[in-house]
Structure formats: structure tokens, C-alpha cells
Amino acid sequence: EDQVTQSPEALRLQEGESSSLNCSYTVSGLRGLFWYRQDPGKGPEFLFTLYSAGEEKEKERLKATLTKKESFLHITAPKPEDSATYLCAVQAGAYNTDKLIFGTGTRLQVFP
């Protein structure tokens, strides 16, 4: 069964304190790994898609990387507005399925 596991469940950072969030996956045939940001009571907001091991993508203070077993979301010098839950999701298997399989997320709090 395809599985996505995120760690840590929660992370508290001081403003400017860089860190990384982990997403490990066990799937049959990864087609894409997605990172989303979710604010309380809102829908997931797309951040990145990674398709193959070694791929990296950046956006402002965020950088996502992918290996054959896991992905990291690196947050450099975070600000309070980066506080949110970060969700990892995978699309896997045959091309007749396009559903996203989500992890439980990492709840990030950045304090000034």
C-alpha cells in the first residue's frame, strides 16, 4: 500500500532559524511528489512538484529536494508568515490514476 509519512509532526522555530521538514514515501512507481502549504481552515496551496531523484526547486525561503525514498522541504531564515501546515503528497502507480496521497503534515510555527 502506498504510504506517505511526514516528520516532525510539529516544529517551532525562532525567526531566522533554518530547518528542514521530511517526507518519506513508500509507493509503487512515483510519478510526482507535491508540497502544499495549508493555513488553518483553508485549502492546500500548491508550492512545488518534484518528479525525479536529484531534482530541486526553490521559491523564496523554501527549497524542496527529492531522493528515491524521501523529500525535504528546507526553510531558510523563516519568518512568522511562514507559519502553516506543510503537506506532502504523491502521485503514483499507473497513469490511469491521478489521485494525490497525502501525509499528515508538519505544523510549523515561527516566532518573532
Added chain:
Amino acid sequence: EPEVTQTPSHQVTQMGQEVILRCVPISNHLYFYWYRQILGQKVEFLVSFYNNEISEKSEIFDDQFSVERPDGSNFTLKIRSTKLEDSAMYFCASNPTEVRTEAFFGQGTRLTVV
């Protein structure tokens, strides 16, 4: 910027009642989805819809659920006889294509069954 719009934002219903959750996907998108998120749990896939028919559904999507695209813009999720355990955030999403693209999510409808 185009966005997926969902209404209502919050719906309270009595157990056993029928509810219809509404979504307006992004206009040039072809693939539509419903996901749900029970409080404190992960986002779960319910159903995907393309070319006016269901292309995939999860085990959660049983006979009490149905989806419809009644016109060129709306996409609805109907729950025929709601149960307490149907209480969740329901998210609509859409894609221009199904291959290697991210899903654009709406803001969600919070369904509370009492």
C-alpha cells in the same frame, strides 16, 4: 488569478439529511476532484471526474455519495443521508490535465453533521 470556488464555506446539517456541496473549478480545467479532511487527520481522496464521468473513486466514496457536473461551470458533491462521521472539510480541486500537474484546491466547505 484563477481560483477554485466552493460554497457554502460552512454547512450544518442534521444526521440523515441530504447535502450538496458546490464547486466552481477553474474555467479551462478538465479534471475535477473531491477530497476530504477530517479534523486533525490527513487529506483523503474521494473521487476524480473527467469527461462527465467518474474516473476513479476511493473506498470512502460509497453509495451515499454522488458527483455531478450539471452545467459547464459547476461541480457538485452530494451526500444522500449524512452520518456523524461525514463531518469534515471537503475540498474541491481541479487540474488542466491529469498527468504530472498539481491540483488547485478550493478553500473548502466545512460540513458539520449534528
